[in-house]
Amino acid sequence: MNKKILVPLGQYHESDEMVPYIEKVARPGMKVVFLVRYPVDGLIWGKQEYGIRAALKAKELVTYYSWQGNVQNTQKQVAPACEALRAKGIEASVDVYAGSLKKAVRSHMLIGDVHLIMTRTGIGDWIARLFDGTTSVFKWFRRPRFSPVLLINPRTLA
Numbered sequence: 001m002n003k004k005i006l007v008p009l010g011q012y013h014e015s016d017e018m019v020p021y022i023e024k025v026a027r028p029g030m031k032v033v034f035l036v037r038y039p040v041d042g043l044i045w046g047k048q049e050y051g052i053r054a055a056l057k058a059k060e061l062v063t064y065y066s067w068q069g070n071v072q073n074t075q076k077q078v079a080p081a082c083e084a085l086r087a088k089g090i091e092a093s094v095d096v097y098a099g100s101l102k103k104a105v106r107s108h109m110l111i112g113d114v115h116l117i118m119t120r121t122g123i124g125d126w127i128a129r130l131f132d133g134t135t136s137v138f139k140w141f142r143r144p145r146f147s148p149v150l151l152i153n154p155r156t157l158a
Helices: 015-025 051-064 067-087 101-109 123-130 137-141
Strands: 004-009 031-037 091-097 114-120 149-152
Touching (some): 004 101, 015 067, 015 114, 015 149, 031 067, 067 091, 101 114
Parallel strands (some): 004 114
Antiparallel strands (some): 114 149
């Protein structure tokens, strides 16, 4: 059974940014699954339209929110990262999910082949810098000195 690494991507996260970190952790023969939430490019808040403009806007929204269109868009966005990983012998794929990330991760964990979950550090990274002995407020906003990714062992999740 191939071991799998799940890589959840947020709306503003680039898959290419994760490749160097994935390459350090993944071995040839492993599988990397990029998890991207539906709709891929975020929500569009519509304005009140009338007549022909309303019909055109409705058609545009149907296209924007189509499941198949979002899957294709995601595959195009993540393709460079997938190709870079495949060149190293690491299988890569994309999974678009609707709903919560927790449910998407659990659905992969039920199969039992998830080895790691790799994610970007978020607000926890910023909060940690508040307590690292920094005296200047301006230093709180600098780039972190430690890894910008977080590795989670799925066996530690309940």
